[in-house]
Amino acid sequence: MTIEGRDILKTVAREQSQQMRLCSAEMPEIVRIELSNTCNMSCPHCRHHSKEKRASENYSPYYRTPIHMSEKQVEDIFNEVAPYKPSVTLNVANEPLIAQTFDFAVKTVKKLGLAGTFNTNGILLNKDVSTLLVDTCFDSVTISIDAITAETLKKARGISSLDKLIDNVDILLSVRGNSVFPRVGITFVETDYNYHEIPDFLEFWKKRVDFIRINGFIKDLTPDVSMIPGIQREDMPKRIPCQQTFRDIVIRANGDVTPCVITAEQPSIIVGNIFKEGGVKAVWNNDHMNHIRKLHNTGRWDELPYCRQCDYWIETFSMKEEIKNGFLIRMPSPYTTFYNVLDRLDNWNRDLHDRQGVGRFQDVSVTKK
């Protein structure tokens, strides 16, 4: 981690003077949609579709049969949320480029004037997909690569074809040419076997793309901050409510809504179904969601088994920011660091919230180094 993780924990501890209470709007600010429930890879560190997970008796029945949202379902969701101008992410626990409605969803998001993003493993990123994204002025795409050597890629993603992934990113950049959109980023999930490659990874991609995002590894429904290099549990500030259920709705391909991005790992954790219970707004404001919010706002998160063991609430704090080595570096929490290339900020869309390192809080201070 290039920014010392302890710094942000000290910063957020200072910000925390009283029990924080969060509010949710009438509709979510961020809509995350799983257009299909499947993936074309089995990355060893994937919490959803690794070989181990697929082979396990614990592999959820939800994942065993492919589900694809229909165009009608996708259109209904976007038509309902569009007046509230949320930003949209076209994936959850799936690979969006294999979804049957991917092209339709991209076009619909932009037709309705929404800001959109998605994360892909890059295997199917080709000229047709690139042309679609450029022609629609789609806002942002991130490609997961996680390594700077083929050997490490094999450990992270179970494949060795690093050159192929680089070529696919180059195709997108080439099709984009002098166009502004989409904003292109590369992601890296840091683990004990690839952590040492981060400096070279940043240098390599800094010359090519608009931003690099480094994510802390999350193990099986238990985001544990002490697993992030450089962070100790005793550095954590006093716990506050988690912003996830106040800001994001996470919709599965079958319409089920899971409380947050972390519980998306277990399809059995459900708070409602938008296809059966009246749509996005109905589930977003239902008793189950409101109960979770109430428990968080009254400091009773331990009553939720999935929240009890989760450190991801640390993302609720304001982000730390600095300008260094040609990057505008933004760190919403020890789990996420955005390295935005300084001279490629023209396509930085503030509507994409903190997933683009923009953040919804405006009280960050910039430190020039």
Ligand code: SF4
């Ligand atoms: S604390 Fe963790 S499990 Fe609970 S809502 Fe937040 S991210 Fe989800």
